[in-house]
Amino acid sequence: MTAVATAPAAEEASEGAVKTKKVVIVAYSGELEKTWATMILASTAAAMEMEMTVFVTFWGLQTFVKDSKRITGRNWMQKMMSFMQRPGISHRKLSKMNFMGMGPWMMFQLAKKYNVARPKDLLEMSTQMGVKFVPCQMTMDMFGIKQEDLIEGMGEPVGAATALQLMTDADSTLFI
Amino acid sequence: MTAVATAPAAEEASEGAVKTKKVVIVAYSGELEKTWATMILASTAAAMEMEMTVFVTFWGLQTFVKDSKRITGRNWMQKMMSFMQRPGISHRKLSKMNFMGMGPWMMFQLAKKYNVARPKDLLEMSTQMGVKFVPCQMTMDMFGIKQEDLIEGMGEPVGAATALQLMTDADSTLFI
Amino acid sequence: MTAVATAPAAEEASEGAVKTKKVVIVAYSGELEKTWATMILASTAAAMEMEMTVFVTFWGLQTFVKDSKRITGRNWMQKMMSFMQRPGISHRKLSKMNFMGMGPWMMFQLAKKYNVARPKDLLEMSTQMGVKFVPCQMTMDMFGIKQEDLIEGMGEPVGAATALQLMTDADSTLFI
Numbered sequence: 001m002t003a004v005a006t007a008p009a010a011e012e013a014s015e016g017a018v019k020t021k022k023v024v025i026v027a028y029s030g031e032l033e034k035t036w037a038t039m040i041l042a043s044t045a046a047a048m049e050m051e052m053t054v055f056v057t058f059w060g061l062q063t064f065v066k067d068s069k070r071i072t073g074r075n076w077m078q079k080m081m082s083f084m085q086r087p088g089i090s091h092r093k094l095s096k097m098n099f100m101g102m103g104p105w106m107m108f109q110l111a112k113k114y115n116v117a118r119p120k121d122l123l124e125m126s127t128q129m130g131v132k133f134v135p136c137q138m139t140m141d142m143f144g145i146k147q148e149d150l151i152e153g154m155g156e157p158v159g160a161a162t163a164l165q166l167m168t169d170a171d172s173t174l175f176i
Numbered sequence: 177m178t179a180v181a182t183a184p185a186a187e188e189a190s191e192g193a194v195k196t197k198k199v200v201i202v203a204y205s206g207e208l209e210k211t212w213a214t215m216i217l218a219s220t221a222a223a224m225e226m227e228m229t230v231f232v233t234f235w236g237l238q239t240f241v242k243d244s245k246r247i248t249g250r251n252w253m254q255k256m257m258s259f260m261q262r263p264g265i266s267h268r269k270l271s272k273m274n275f276m277g278m279g280p281w282m283m284f285q286l287a288k289k290y291n292v293a294r295p296k297d298l299l300e301m302s303t304q305m306g307v308k309f310v311p312c313q314m315t316m317d318m319f320g321i322k323q324e325d326l327i328e329g330m331g332e333p334v335g336a337a338t339a340l341q342l343m344t345d346a347d348s349t350l351f352i
Numbered sequence: 353m354t355a356v357a358t359a360p361a362a363e364e365a366s367e368g369a370v371k372t373k374k375v376v377i378v379a380y381s382g383e384l385e386k387t388w389a390t391m392i393l394a395s396t397a398a399a400m401e402m403e404m405t406v407f408v409t410f411w412g413l414q415t416f417v418k419d420s421k422r423i424t425g426r427n428w429m430q431k432m433m434s435f436m437q438r439p440g441i442s443h444r445k446l447s448k449m450n451f452m453g454m455g456p457w458m459m460f461q462l463a464k465k466y467n468v469a470r471p472k473d474l475l476e477m478s479t480q481m482g483v484k485f486v487p488c489q490m491t492m493d494m495f496g497i498k499q500e501d502l503i504e505g506m507g508e509p510v511g512a513a514t515a516l517q518l519m520t521d522a523d524s525t526l527f528i
């Protein structure tokens with residue numbers, strides 16, 4: 001970790017203090033593996049005292065709907081979409097080898113065996129360690145998702161302009 | 177927005193002027209949702225007077241072929257590929273729940289209802305507001321796409337070296 | 353290329369020398385097209401004398417298993433997963449239009465015709481030109497992949513913390 005202290009990006013701010021690193025993830029996908037990747041990076045960054053913001057948009061927003069919610073939406077199209085794609089972090093599917101839930105089950109078995117935390121636990125840890133999960137206003141409108149549909153600890157919805165501001169101020173941005 | 181002015185990334189350039197933020201998107205995917213995400217970010221960044229460049233590569237290039245073009249390519253393999261994947265921004269498909277066009281239709285209905293502009297309109301807006309759409313030379317070669325196949329307002333094709341130069345000079349890069 | 357020299361990001365380091373640009377790719381996907389995109393960027397960046405690190409995780413790790421390995425893993429679940437998704441850079445599949453290998457065959461024909469190197473050759477070039485390919489420890493654990501399963505020239509496995517350190521020190525990060 002000595003390399004870190006001397007790395008050029010760890011330059012001192014004008015007040016003489018080391019700048020806090022900022023990471024922004026655009027969580028676009030609702031797939032199990034990508035959700036997992038986001039949660040591992042988010043919780044690790046928080047543990048490293050980086051400033052971590054996850055901008056949650058498109059299919060990614062379904063991950064942050066309460067597990068207990070089966071259907072979301074205000075009209076039949078929105079309800080049908082949520083019906084087709086069950087929301088909630090415990091109901092994510094693999095992008096391939098899903099096999100009616102067999103793939104995720106194997107992944108969870110392996111994770112348990114090798115002490116890798118599940119996405120749901122990582123999400124809880126991340127929220128408690130100060131990761132900011134910010135939902136996309138436009139996605140909430142289009143899918144008819146209300147703030148009370150979302151899990152506890154989510155930030156206020158923001159638009160693309162705020163997301164771009166966060167991204168251009170960050171030290172690293174990932175679209176996952 | 178006051179926070180923005182005092183944010184560390186908005187530092188002053190040597191001439192005392194605030195540096196223009198630069199964003200580079202690598203538009204790799206030709207899917208409807210990802211095209212939409214790119215267009216929303218591109219048009220918003222342009223409206224915020226950021227310098228926005230979209231490097232268009234692989235499946236993403238099909239999005240920028242004129243809607244009226246049905247088949248592109250110089251040889252049978254290239255023609256067959258374009259036949260299998262209809263080019264043009266109005267013919268993008270959802271990555272899931274496409275249902276023979278039913279999914280996109282529902283998305284467009286919802287977008288209209290909640291005043292979200294379609295990708296085609298956002299593309300036109302972006303071009304007019306100065307977003308640079310730059311096609312990948314290698315993709316044009318491999319798929320046999322000619323400059324006249326592409327929509328008006330596209331930049332000259334560039335290679336991976338130029339793309340990397342743009343990316344490492346940007347404040348934020350996303351691979352979409 | 354004159355524009356490059358005067359670009360704001362090419363600022364001088366404190367010793368008066370031009371800073372080496374750093375790029376980090378998170379190679380998450382095992383698909384042929386995305387593997388190709390990663391290899392083109394990696395080899396080009398190395399040729400431009402940028403410092404290029406590829407953090408190899410999830411499905412991406414299968415790409416870096418030796419082509420000669422048919423099955424990897426310590427238990428039946430891991431073995432079954434590697435059986436379903438044949439590892440090795442020569443066995444990548446297209447995300448769409450794969451058609452039992454017909455799509456990749458056409459892509460390779462076109463690449464040959466237009467002098468685009470194959471992923472396997474680009475990988476070899478990249479390794480020789482100093483691109484660092486770093487496997488994700490957690491993925492190796494979960495899939496039961498051992499260091500000797502991987503191709504020659506891979507770095508030591510690292511965790512998410514090291515990956516985040518690399519990413520926040522880089523001039524550009526892409527999640528592919």
